[in-house]
Amino acid sequence: MTARKLLPSRITLRARLTLIYGGLFLVAGVVLLGTTYALFNQQLGRPNLQLMTVKATPSPAASPAPDVDAPLPETDAMRWMQDQQRQLREAAATSLLTQGSIALGLVGAAAAAFGWLVAGRVLAPLHQVTETARRIAAAPAAGGGLHERIALRGPDDEVKELADSFNTMLERLDRSFDGQRRFVANASHELRTPLTVGRALVELAMNRRTVSEDTRQLGESLLQINARHEQLITGLLLLATSEKELTERRPVDLADVAAYVVAQAGSLASRAGITLHDKLDEAPTTGDALLLERIVHNLVENGIRYNTQPDGWVRVVTRTRDDGHVEVEVSNTGPVVPPYEVPALFEPFRRLGDHRQITAKGAGLGLSIVRSVAATHGGWATATAREDGGLVVTVTLPAGPDDDGLRR
Incomplete structure (x- = not known):
């Protein structure tokens, strides 16, 4: 078996809707994470950030103790601020990008599963229409399943309108098939009587003693044509009967x-x-x-x-x-x-x-x-x-x- 045969022949509408739901959610989540990270970096890079002095309590064992109230030199302050910005960027990258991506993936999977359930509920009426159409198409007799209707219950939306239109079409087709079968059967029955009468009259004329040979040959030809017409009518009746569903x-x-x-x-x-x-x-x-x-x-x-x-x-x-x-x-x-x-x-x-x-x-x-x-x-x-x-x-x-x- 080739690899192509192992793959599904088609992707169902439900699967496509699920992929769309999940894909849109993931794209929106990635854009949100990227925007949040960019705004955070923008705030860190603002030049008007004020330096904060930190007053530390020296350890009793430390000697000699520096003056903690003394301001830091400007060079050390800039270095300390850059170090703090770097640590904040690393923490943001870890929290927003790494951990946020993992959380986004988990939430995206949950959203895809929820989308699968929602798509199934939305497409359930369409599945009902499809199953009814498949049963009608699989009916053994021609037009045998046209009496079936789609009993769709739900809100008056596009799917309900489709089901009602399908039922109207089935009703018209059912009447058309029944009318055609009744016409063939009735016409065949009606034509049998004149053909039988005609055959009897021809046979009566041929059996006369005074009939000529030409008339006898003409009568035989007429009987052959009459027999073929009777055979045709019998076939039409049988064809109309055979197209009915077996009870x-x-x-x-x-x-x-x-x-x-x-x-x-x-x-x-x-x-x-x-x-x-x-x-x-x-x-x-x-x-x-x-x-x-x-x-x-x-x-x-x-x-x-x-x-x-x-x-x-x-x-x-x-x-x-x-x-x-x-x-x-x-x-x-x-x-x-x-x-x-x-x-x-x-x-x-x-x-x-x-x-x-x-x-x-x-x-x-x-x-x-x-x-x-x-x-x-x-x-x-x-x-x-x-x-x-x-x-x-x-x-x-x-x-x-x-x-x-x-x-x-």
């Missing part, structure tokens, strides 16, 4: 889910000339079994639909990692996918090469649903392009109880 989680083994999907997709793979392979190790997790089944179903269905190789294959693998996560990996042969195109495949209505053609094989929501369902379950989805063509899509989810826990 109930149950133990699910991804190996069982993948085995069921592989068995169901066998006939579709046989008609397309695609070989299915699976290596299904235990991968216990928790969540909604139907949504987790949709993950594997979409990946396997995409691997079959967009597989253009004559001897194509789709491989499904489930496993448990050592870091407390489980994975389901679906790889397949197919057309060569440029690496820069891979991230865009997870966006809604994005398909490689087909763009938005009405005769495309899918609705372009498969991988979007996969990513949304994985995020709702606290996981993520990644994809990489194979060098020989095709994709490797891996969905990682938090691990749940093991087989014993599932049986219990």
Whole structure:
């Protein structure tokens, strides 16, 4: 580990405020000590200082005793005054500079500690705002944590104003997300009825005895378009459902889910000339079994639909990692996918090469649903392009109880 990694990545605002408080206190203390010392020296150097005569009592054993009342010679008086000034300067340097610096350091440390406590109290509301924002950002479902608000109590200051503005923004975002989900769900439900009626009318017209061959071919084309629209609406409904926060989680083994999907997709793979392979190790997790089944179903269905190789294959693998996560990996042969195109495949209505053609094989929501369902379950989805063509899509989810826990 390098020395840079041992250092903190950043200095917190609380630490910076503490350094500012302590630094300002130390600078002010140094200036005060220096000013006091300079003024003291100035007073010592004033020329109008009067000499004081000191009358000493001689010792009885001393002989002969000098006349203590006699004034000192001028030269001796000046020498005595200079000696006294020197001693005073030394005492001032010792008291003010040395001992004062030690006292200033101790008081500065106490001031820094007090500043640390004060900064913590001042920044506590900001920490509350940050924690709320972090919980909302970490919500597994898109917009799932927007119902939370910052319950900040305190004086009506700038921090309180920031928290109120943040709550207003969360409220508007929450209404926007809910309105968008309700619109998609309601529109999808409303569109299902005319599509069902249209499909019934087309099938009725095609089943007439007097129908011509051209009309029959036209009806088949209309049924294909109608089927694609129904698939699109189903995908939109599923996408709106997958973005909601899970209210109930149950133990699910991804190996069982993948085995069921592989068995169901066998006939579709046989008609397309695609070989299915699976290596299904235990991968216990928790969540909604139907949504987790949709993950594997979409990946396997995409691997079959967009597989253009004559001897194509789709491989499904489930496993448990050592870091407390489980994975389901679906790889397949197919057309060569440029690496820069891979991230865009997870966006809604994005398909490689087909763009938005009405005769495309899918609705372009498969991988979007996969990513949304994985995020709702606290996981993520990644994809990489194979060098020989095709994709490797891996969905990682938090691990749940093991087989014993599932049986219990």
